[in-house]
Amino acid sequence: MQGWFTGACAGLLLSIIATAVAAKDVDGALEHPMFERYPGQVLAWQHIENYQPYKVAVGPVSGYRTISEWIETQGRVTRTFYKYEGDDRTYSEVYKNYLDALQAEGFDILGQGNSADRKGVAVGSRQWMEVTFAENPATKPGAVGTMFSGTSSSGGAGAIVATKERAAGTAYVVIYVEQHSRNYIGTLIDIVEVESAETGLVVVDADAMGSDIDEYGRVVLDGIVFDFDKATLKAESKAALDAIAGYLKANSEKQFYVVGHTDSKGTFAYNSKLSSDRARAVADALKQGYDIAPDRLQPHGVGPLVPVFSNGSDSGRDKNRRVELVERE
Numbered sequence: 062m063q064g065w066f067t068g069a070c071a072g073l074l075l076s077i078i079a080t081a082v083a084a085k086d087v088d089g090a091l092e093h094p095m096f097e098r099y100p101g102q103v104l105a106w107q108h109i110e111n112y113q114p115y116k117v118a119v120g121p122v123s124g125y126r127t128i129s130e131w132i133e134t135q136g137r138v139t140r141t142f143y144k145y146e147g148d149d150r151t152y153s154e155v156y157k158n159y160l161d162a163l164q165a166e167g168f169d170i171l172g173q174g175n176s177a178d179r180k181g182v183a184v185g186s187r188q189w190m191e192v193t194f195a196e197n198p199a200t201k202p203g204a205v206g207t208m209f210s211g212t213s214s215s216g217g218a219g220a221i222v223a224t225k226e227r228a229a230g231t232a233y234v235v236i237y238v239e240q241h242s243r244n245y246i247g248t249l250i251d252i253v254e255v256e257s258a259e260t261g262l263v264v265v266d267a268d269a270m271g272s273d274i275d276e277y278g279r280v281v282l283d284g285i286v287f288d289f290d291k292a293t294l295k296a297e298s299k300a301a302l303d304a305i306a307g308y309l310k311a312n313s314e315k316q317f318y319v320v321g322h323t324d325s326k327g328t329f330a331y332n333s334k335l336s337s338d339r340a341r342a343v344a345d346a347l348k349q350g351y352d353i354a355p356d357r358l359q360p361h362g363v364g365p366l367v368p369v370f371s372n373g374s375d376s377g378r379d380k381n382r383r384v385e386l387v388e389r390e
Contacts, residue, residue, distance in 0.1 A: 085103045086103060086104040086105075087104060087105055087106060087107070087203070087204070089107075090104050090106070090107040090141070091107075092104065092141075093139050093141060093250075093252055096250075096252075098143055099143070099145070099155055099158055099159070099248065101145055101147065101150070102143035102144065102145050102248065103143060103144050103145070103146075104141060104142075104143055105142050105143060105144045105203070105204035105205075106141070106142035106201075106203035106204040106205040107139070107140065107141045107142070108139075108140045108199065108200070108201040108205075109137070109138070109139045109140070110137070110138045111137050111370060111371065111374045111377050112135065112136065112137060112374070113135060113136075113138050114133065114134070114135045115134055115135060115136070115138050115197055115233070115251070115253045116131050116132070116133050116134075116193075116196045116197055117131060117132040117133075117134060117171070117222060117224075117233050117235060117253070118130070118131055118172070118184070118189070118192070118193045118196070118222065118235075119131065119132055119171045119172045119184075119222055120172070120184070121182045121183045121184060121186075121189065122182035122183075122186070122188050122189050122192055123182075126191070126192055126195065127192065128189070128192050128193070131196075132171075132233070134231075134233060134253055134255055135253075135255070136230075136253050136254045136255040137253070137254040137370065138251065138252070138253050138254075139251070139252045139254075140199070140205070140249065140250075140251050140252075141249070141250050141252075142203070142204055142205040142208060142247065142248070142249045142250075143247070143248045143249075143250070144204060144207075144245060144246070144247055144248075145245070145246040145247075145248070146244055146245055146246075147244055148243060148244045150246060151216075151217075151240065151246070152216060152217050152218065152219060152238045152239060152240035152246050153175060153217065153219065155238050155246055155248060156175050156219035156221070156236075156238045157175075159221060159236050159238070159248075160173060160221050163221060163223045163234065163236075166225075167225065168223040168224065168225045168234065169223060169224050169225065170221065170222070170223050171222040171223060171224055172184035172185075172220075172221070172222040173185060173219075173220070173221045173222070174186060174189070174219060174220060175217070175218075175219035176217060176218070176219070184220055184222065185218060185219045185220035185221075186218065187218050187239075189220065190218060190220065190237060190239075193220075193235075193237075194208075194209050197251070205247075205249060207241050207245075207247055208237060208239060208241070208247045208249050216239075216240030216241075216242075216243070217239070217240050218237075218238065218239040218240070219237075219238045219239075220235065220236060220237045220238070221234075221235070221236045222234075222235050223235075223236075226269065230254060230255050230283075231255040232252065232253065232254050232255070233251075233252070233253040233255070234250065234251070234252055234253075235250075235251040235253075236248065236249070236250050236251075237249040237250075237251075265280065265281070265282050265283040265284055265301055265304055265305065266304050267304055267307050267308040267311065270304070270305070270308045270386070271308060271312070274315075274386070274388055278387065278388045279320075279385050279386065279387045279388065280385060280386050281383050281384075281385050282301060282305060282343070282383070282384045282385060282386060283301065284297075284298065284300055284301030284304075285298050285301050285302075285343060285383075285384050286298050287339055287342075290335070292335065292338035292339045292341070292342045293342070294342055294343070294346055298346075302343075302346055302347065302350065302351070305347060305386070306347055306350075306351035306353060309347065309351075309353050309357065310351075310353075315357070315388060316356070316357045316358075316359075316388075316389050316390075317357065317358055317359070317386045317387060317388055317389060318358075318359050318360075318361055318386075318387040318389050319340045319341075319343050319344045319358050319359065319360045319361070319384065319385075319386060319387075320336075320340055320360075320361050320362070320363060320384065320385045320386075320387050321335070321336030321337060321338070321339040321340035321341075321343075321360070321361070321362040321363070321384050322336055322362075322363060322364070322365070322367060322368075322381060322382065322383050322384070322385065323335055323336045323364050323365050323381065323382055324365060324368070324372050324377075324378035324379075324381040324382050325365040325368070325372040325378075325381075326372070326378065329364060329365070332364035332365050333362055333363075333364035334362070335362070335364075336362030336363060336364045337360065337361065337362030338362070339362070339384060340360035340361055340362050340384060341360040343360070343384050344358040344359075344360040345360075359389070365381065368381045369381060369383075
């Protein structure tokens with residue numbers, strides 16, 4: 062499986078050909094915008110929290126129901142469970158395809174293991190899974206229960222823990238695969254999109270900008286801060302502007318749209334004007350303060366039309382209020 066990851070929305074995972082199983086998917090569940098499933102899988106369960114803690118296990122079992130090496134993080138957590146029913150695939154095939162795809166897309170593999178030994182303590186063993194599931198329980202009932210419970214006929218299991226640094230923030234991916242029975246393979250994919258901008262200290266850097274633009278054609282400009290309900294750039298935006306200007310000067314052949322976005326609070330007309338004014342403020346700051354050629358940056362505002370998260374929560378609205386650099390020909 063190649064090209065597993067796609068560049069849809071904020072970003073991560075998978076570009077394989079989707080199989081004709083959508084009609085069998087559980088009602089109300091949607092593929093994560095950053096990936097598509099392994100061919101033949103059915104999306105059987107999903108739970109999304111806009112903001113919650115998650116413990117990423119990166120070490121083996123070190124004692125009774127204990128793992129000593131964790132990364133404690135928090136953010137938007139999307140948990141998606143897939144089932145594959147049939148006797149023409151094994152869990153090890155599914156596991157290897159996901160691992161190959163993560164590595165091909167430049168993810169850092171923090172831990173991996175693939176073993177049928179139920180007594181093992183390594184990453185990916187059933188004992189390891191039991192501990193990680195206890196720390197990150199499934200709070201919504203459904204088909205994922207088979208992954209958490211196991212059966213007497215269960216076969217092997219495997220897991221992959223990976224991360225990728227992106228301009229929009231850190232993403233963690235934890236993939237659990239198990240041969241639940243001879244003809245039933247379960248796969249749980251947990252994606253944690255870290256709310257790094259919450260501190261107000263995260264600034265986009267040139268390397269991350271280049272990576273996201275090359276992969277997705279766009280990048281969120283973290284570290285750009287405005288006065289409340291205004292298009293006036295705050296002084297703390299300077300570090301981000303320095304980094305953006307550095308990238309633009311190092312890539313002088315590229316041209317961009319500067320695109321302003323808002324949340325959905327307020328009228329459409331108000332938000333449209335605010336987003337346009339903010340995009341123009343960023344473009345003007347780069348042109349006037351850093352000698353970026355005026356014709357390289359075209360400011361536009363789209364108001365609340367392109368949210369990246371639900372506007373039903375404070376954290377979602379915060380993410381939707383943003384300025385992006387979008388590559389143009």
